[in-house]
Amino acid sequence: MANLTMIQAINDAMRVELARDPKVLVFGEDVGNNGGVFRATENLQKEFGEDRVFDTPLAESGFGGMAVGLGINGFRPVVEIQFFGFVFETIDALVTQAARMRYRSGGRYTSPIVFRSPFGGGVKTPELHSDSLEGLMIQSPGVKVVIPSNPYDAKGLLISAIRDNDPVIFLEHMKLYRSFRQEVPEGEYTIPLGKANIVKEGSHVTIITYGAMVQTSLKAAEELEKNGVKAEVIDLRTLSPLDMDTILASVKKTNRAIIVQEAQRTGGVAAELIAQITEKAILHLEAPVLRVAPPDTIFPFAQAEDVWLPDTKAVIEGVNNVLEF
Amino acid sequence: MTVSLAAEHIGQNEPLQILALDGTVVNPEMMPKLSDDELKEVMRRMVFTRVWDQRAISLQRQGRLGFVAPVSGQEATMVGSEFALSKEDFILPSYRDLPQMVWHGLPMYQAFLWSRGHIEGGRIPENVNVLMPQIIIAAQCTQATGVAMGYKLRGEKRVAINYFGDGATSQGDFYEAMNYAGVYNLPVIFFNQNNGYAISLPFAKQTKSENIAVKSVAAGISSARVDGMDVLAVIKATQVARERGIEGKGATLIEALTYRYGPHSMSGDDPTRYRTGEEQTEWEQRDPLIRFRKFMEAKGLWNEQEEEKVIEEAKEHVAEHIKKADETAKMKVTDLIDVMFDTLPPYLEEQKAEYLAKESK
Secondary structure: OEEEOHHHHHHHHHHHHHHHOOOEEEEEOOOOOOOOOOOOOOOHHHHHOOOOEEEOOOOHHHHHHHHHHHHHOOOEEEEEOOOHHHHHHHHHHHHHHHHHHHHHOOOOOOOOOEEEEEEOOOOOOOOOOOOOOHHHHHOOOOOEEEOOOOHHHHHHHHHHHHHOOOOEEEEEEHHHOOOOOEEEOOOOOOOOOOOOEEEEOOOOEEEEEOOOHHHHHHHHHHHHHHOOOOEEEEEOOEEEOOOHHHHHHHHHHHOOEEEEOOOOOOOHHHHHHHHHHHHHHHHHOOOOOEEEOOOOOOOOOHHHHHHHOOOHHHHHHHHHHHHOO | OOOOOOOOEEOOOOOEOOEOOOOOEOOHHHOOOOOHHHHHHHHHHHHHHHHHHHHHHHHHHOOOOOOOOOOOOOHHHHHHHHHOOOOOOEEEOEOOOHHHHHHOOOOHHHHHHHHHOOHHHOOOOOOOOEOOOEOOOOHHHHHHHHHHHHHHHHOOOOOEEEEEEOHHHHOHHHHHHHHHHHHOOOOEEEEEEEOOEEOOEEHHHOOOOOOOHHHHHHHOOEEEEEEOOOHHHHHHHHHHHHHHHHOOOOOEEEEEEOOOOOOOOOOOOOHHHOOOHHHHHHHHOOOHHHHHHHHHHHOOOOOHHHHHHHHHHHHHHHHHHHHHHHOOOOOOHHHHHHOOOOOOOHHHHHHHHHHHHHHOO
16 A cells, blocks of 8 residues: 555556556657656656657647557557647547547457546646546547546556556546545556446435545535535546446435536536436436536636636535425 | 758659650669569559449449449559558558558458448458548548557568548648657658549649648658559559668658549539549540550550450459448447447447347337
8 A cells, every 4th residue: 555646646557557568558748758747657668668658749639640550550558638628639539530440340440548638627727728528528439438536546447447448538637636645555456437436425415526526525515414414425437438326326315416517517427417317217306406517618717716616615505405496 | 842851752853753654664773673463463453443443433323332432543553552562561541542452452342331331341351451441531640650650669560551632631630640650760651642632622722832742841751752643653652662661761751643533522523613624634644554554565464355354353343242242231220339349338238228129129
């Protein structure tokens, strides 16, 4: 066991996989000698050499396409998109190429690629660094979308993502990179993709969330508990595929639910969750399932993050709205 | 215009030509080393491809094929470049490049199934090194760098070749791919078939550049500019590019000047809107088949009977393979679900069960 930050756990996951499987390659902008702009790939080039861990020219589409080519040629690329706001430069490689490779070749070729990328608000980045674009990804058939909320999950999920034989988008919330430490086992362990985690048990209302909003929701749940409200908090961990078994079991127990997300309200995973809960558990609901989410504007100017991003107060208000419905 | 760089360039100003229009050899020192049998095979494949194209257009009009992008006029670029490859080399084609795929080993009925929109069209046999035709123009260029990097990392003497038209050279992916290939010194051949038009848009409106070969300068890679209606020039340039690749000298951009006699595709394009009859006639005089036939006949390697034999053979082959395509089982939704992932996630298992129930009714 080691007491690690999330960024250290992510670094450790790549180290474990680079050592285990010679087909694993790590590349992206500044991931080599520099060790990544957040140190996610620190020392990996030193340990594994320039053939395994290397820098690319500054062109996301170029390295996205290169990853697809390496994937069909038997390698397992772990690619870093420096900030997920830059995904638009390589969305063709990701969504129309990697995601479709197995399908369009009838299974002949595959894209066992992990696209790692930081995202997330609360750290006052410049434009297009923090946007939550996972909604665009979950509606793309052929990819899995994973968002860890803590160091332990980050390592286990990233190892699973690298071993997965299909493309995985692995989104790392910047605010969580170094905000707390956790005991993380040394060596290899996996957490299955597509499995949510009940991070706090409760019986009155279900809070479904992911990423940095897990911490916000847990704080809200503690506050609510002081007033006798027992909220169950579910950390999705994987946004595609969704763990509907865990979600529905919880909703059937609590009969009330809210979804807390950092992404804007329209579209997104909350809309999909509400649709599925309505389809599969409407008779168990005492109130509509509500969304706690930012307004449908462009991601805020840094100085407006605090008034834009959902906070503990917003989550408590959301819970109260479904309780008092 | 002159280009002086460390990289090697062939025919930057005047495209490399080996055969004159009358079939005589004008550039003997660049003559590729080919046996008589190999020369005959090149001729056979070009004639075969011309017949296949005519049959494909006709089958498309009858509704027996779906998406068809005519290739007549481009036989030298397609057949010649593929002929210069080893079967170990990997082809990343565009939607027009079905001939290279078939000459590289893809059974023709699968090319027909791809045209129709059937999953079996993309199920490339294990020992055939080609990817499905790329619809997103220039995506194949960046993917070729990845395939080539794989060969380089494993120390394999193989190259990845990608094909694209003149319009594709305006895409960002084209530049990014050449640049990556340059930086990593990858065994890639960027094969440009410059047929002068991207649907209706003439080359002069893609770029103010005098030609495409010079665009290699931006990436610091080698280039060759060839007469794409001269199959021997195409073979030579591709051989040189391949050798550079496997000898660790990096990537080459080949610009082959060619022409498509037919429309952009059989999906409603009318080339008389943007091309003149004179232009068409002028290019037809440079026809790769006529020129190479003259060369072959002068060497006593080809005659009318041989050509007739190939024409018949091609017609039979097409007929046999369209029949095989007809006999391929129809797709079901469950077939599509099954190839989405290695392991189906629960939501697709659920949807599969739904469709299984429908399909068993």
